[in-house]
Amino acid sequence: MLRLSVRAADAAARRRLCQRGPRIILQHSRPYTEGNTGGSAAKIVAAGLVSFGGGIGGTVLYAKWDSKFRTTVEKNVPYSDLLFGLALGPATSLDSTPTKKQNTWVECKIEINICCVFIEQCEECHQHSPPETALSSEEPSEPGDVLTAPEEPLKERPAEEVTARIAQQDQADQDTLTFVSDKLEDSLASSATATLQAIAAQEAALQAILQHTQKLKEAMETEVSAEQRSSHWKDLEDAVCARSRNVEEAGAALVQASRASLDSLRAVVESAKDSRVAALRPMVLAAEENLHSMTVDLDRAVDKSVESEAKIVSQYSELVNEAKQQFQRELSSITPEIQANWKGLSGTLSVDDLNALIAHAHRRIDQLNREMAEQRVREQVHIEAALEQQKLEDQKALEKAVSLAVEHNLERARLEQERKQVELREVMEAEMRTQLRRQAAAHTDHLRDVLKVQEQELQAEAEEVLSSKMMEQETRYRQLTQEQLDNFTLDMNAAYARLKGMEEAIDSHVIAEEEARKAHQLWLSVEALGYTLRSSSLDSLTRPLEPAAQAIRESCQDEFAVALAAALPEESLQRGVYSEESLRARFNALRSLARRVALVDESHNSLYQYFLSYLQAALLFEERQEAPPAKISSQDLDPFKILSYASYSLEQGDLELAAKLVNQLRGEARRVVQDWLVEARLTLETKQVVSLLSAYANAVGLGTTQAP
């Protein structure tokens, strides 16, 4: 059983070995098939590159879409901003939020519109204000002058300027007055003459018309001889010519001329009304009244009622002429042989002719009777038509007269109103003048009071000034006398002080000499001590300083020196101190030892550490001497550096610095140099005390030395 199991185990072991074998063989053969491994390596490299490239591309694309991501990547990854700049262009803050951009645009537009609106409104306001200023500038010059200098207080203008200005104004008024009055007079005269002419012409025309009508009536009605008739007719013709001429003269031309002059007069009156000179007003008023009266007369004269009557009369005359001529023609037609003067032919006429004539006359009479009857019938109609016509004409004339009367009344009323206004204005002016006079009186009273008060104030001021000046003078006088007294006392005191000083100086000299001697002694003893310190005898490395210190203690009883002498360390007094050279020599020996145990300290102090420390000392090379820098921190220091600094300082003679540096050693190295350190400290201490003493002695010596 055991053997079987053992055999099975052996077989299993051998199988495992065999299985391991081909693997081993394969492992050995791997180096011969480097191509496969190379292929898979290439695949891996390719896959890595692809993923890397994909990562970078994805980052760039996302950064293009999201600018915040871009900024974070740029912040965190050093040179990504260059890559992004190359790929996408510079980063702009508006790309990421297009909606916000539009909103800001819209807002900007709205703001601009609002601004424009405001500006327009402001412009309107400004436009309103300039016309106002223009208007205000047209006002009289006195307020304008005051307004142009608002920052200065309102100054009263000097009286000359005011009077000059008033005179100027009066002159201007006078000029305008004369000018306007001249113009008015001229136009008045011209219009008066024209109107009178028109009126005369019109009257002449009227007269002529009347005469003509009368003559016509006469000519119509009287049955006189032919010569008289012809003369009458001649007169009538003359009268007609005269009448026509007169009518033409008094016609439109003259009337229009007078109307034109009246219009010009009216225009002048209007322009004169616009001026502000008060004295013109009565003149203007008078001119207006004249104008009014002239127009009234002119209108009256151009009355056409006479003309209408003349028209009717002329019509009547025409009709009569026509009838007469008709009769003449009939008569001539019936009795053709009887000519114009048929009255002389009564003897030659036969009975037939007479019967024919009588029959004709009867027939004519019948005809005329018939005509008269017809005429009577028509008479009514004609009369009604004529009445109507007359009514119309009367109405027209009435309307015209009424309108004219209304106009004249209006004009009169207006003139009366103007006159009343002028009167009222004068009354008001007088009242204002009295008020102003009263105000002026009040002003003078006020001025008088103010002046009185001012006088009193000024008087008080002047008295105050006077008293102050007097006081000043008195004080000055007193001051001067006091000064004199003070000076005298000062001189006396100075002389006394000098005397005292001289006595003291002599006394102090004596003391100083004594001090000098003592200082000299001290100095000598300190020198002796220093010499002892420096020198060392052949048999021993150190010399005790006791005798020298004793000498110092005896030489002076100065507290400071005694204290310093006591401050010398006991060890140095008894045993003495090592000199610098010996310490230097010893240090060189110690240095190698300290190097060897540099790594060993309280926590690492196994033998293995010792071995490592030895190895380090053997392998590490540092400068033999290195100048220590001005500032050292404890992190910079390692034992080797410390030792090189310390040896440098020792070479330079700076024991103190060397001791300080050596003091920085830690661990086993410190233990090695401990006694050297103690000795160095002792030496330094002694040296310090000695140097203090010598400095003190020098100082005392200097202090007591007197300059030659």
Add this chain to the structure above:
Amino acid sequence: MADASGLKWDRCLADTAVKTVTGLGVGMAFSFLVFKRHTWPASLGAGLGFGMAYSNCQHDRRLPHLLHGHMVKDQQ
């Protein structure tokens, strides 16, 4: 005082030598007598000895204030 380090080293070396050799000897004896002349007891003994010396040395270095006493014969 610097020489104390040197003295310590001297003591260490001496101690190491003595202990190693002694251990080697004891081991050889044991291998000869008990363990059928195998080499391992000898190396074990040497190792033991060296280890003890090493430890002593280290201990000595770590606690330098411990004094080493010497038996001084009474000089009567």
